[in-house]
Amino acid sequence: MHRTAIPLLTACLLTPLAWATPPLPEWRESDGYLIGVVVQYQGQTYRALQSHTAQKGANWNPASTPALWQLHHGPVQRxxxxxxxxxxxxxxxxxxxxxxxxxxxxxxxxxxxxxxxxxxxxxxxxxxxxEAVTPIPPGNTDTINGIKVPPDPGAAGRKTLAGIDADHDGVRDDVQRFLAQEVGQHPARFKYAMESARITQQEILAASGNDREKARDLFKQGDMPSSCFERTYGPTKEYEWRLKFHKKLSALHSNTPERMAANKKGDELIGGMMFRSPLRYQCD
Missing domain, CATH: 2.10.10.20 (Carbohydrate-binding module superfamily 5/12)
Structure with a gap:
């Protein structure tokens, strides 16, 4: 499942293997938030009702914008x-x-x-x-470039096609750590890479189920975050570094024989596909 921009990563688990309650991030002005993201603000917990960027000076804090944020009273019970x-x-x-x-x-x-x-x-x-879930003790996280991430899953993260998503944010833990390390200094770049990761894991799982319609729909969905990621760079900015970055990502989301086979199958499922891409995406 290869695109002309960023090769998509691995994440969005349809079969979560673990549940955790990591420390919640504080809401910050100018940050971008995806639907479902949970933050803290003035001692309260909020979940994003829609994807948006908290525009500087707009006063779009969770307490003031009920159209964007819902007061959250703890995790959804299993x-x-x-x-x-x-x-x-x-x-x-x-x-x-x-x-x-x-x-x-x-x-x-x-x-x-x-x-x-x-x-x-x-x-x-x-x-x-x-599913039975094994909670991970709160605070069992690392911080990379100011971003709280789950611990390294190690060999356990390679035992299944889905891997491990301990903080249940839809991104495989080893991929999330890699992204935080590589592009975590740039909030928009990190956000788009994470969204691409979520979609890519769905593509991998759809490929393993031989679901052509789902694979093609996901491929279309992945074009926007991929293109927006690339637009955070200039046309030739850091070209050599970006080539190495893409190679590392390709190796990461195909780092087991099963994942490699699923990616190959995904390419077959979208083979011969034609679709019209918008001339301009509305990136943040």
């Missing part, structure tokens, strides 16, 4: 009842009328939309039961 009006993060598990589901993507179940899990398979994946 397989708690589905609730209209609630904002769900990728991987959240719920129960609805005796069945169980896992969120395929972050979203808000707006009241009146009738987005109950059985009605929106694009948002909810049926599962047999809630």
């Amino acid at each position: 397989c708690a009842p589905w609730q209209a009006g609630y904002s769900y993060a990728l991987g959240d598990q719920i129960r609805f009328e005796g069945d169980y589901y896992r969120a395929r993507q972050a979203h808000t179940a707006h009241k009146g939309t009738e987005w109950q899990p059985p009605r929106v398979p694009a948002l909810w994946q049926p599962i047999q039961q809630c």
Whole structure:
């Protein structure tokens, strides 16, 4: 699954292996936030209802912008009842009328939309039961370039196709650490790389399931964060460094035989695909 800009990374777990409650970041003006991100502000916890950038001087802090932020009273309980009006993060598990589901993507179940899990398979994946989870003690994190990241998963992160996403942010832990190290000094660059990572893992998992339609849809979705990432550089700025960076990423998201095979299969699934890309993306 190769694009002309950044080769996409590995993350967005549809089958989380662990759950953690790492220290939450403080909300900061001028930072970019993706839907579902949880932050602290004035001692309260908030979850982003939509992706946005907290424009400097706009006073878009969580307490003042209910259209952007929802007051959050703790983590979603594993397989708690589905609730209209609630904002769900990728991987959240719920129960609805005796069945169980896992969120395929972050979203808000707006009241009146009738987005109950059985009605929106694009948002909810049926599962047999809630998965057992092993919490990681709070504070068991490292800091790289000012970004709190999970501990190095080591060999355990290579045992499955999905790997380990201990902080449940949708990005494989070893990929997240790599990105924090390589581009963490640049907030926008890091944000777009992380979003690409989420989409790429979904591509890998779709490829392993031989889901051509899903693989092609994800490939289209990945074009925007990939292109926006590249636009954080000038046309020829740091060209040699970027080439090395892309090579490292390619090696990272294909670092096991299973992942390499899934990436190869993904290329086959999108082979012959044609689509029109917008001439201009609205990057932050």
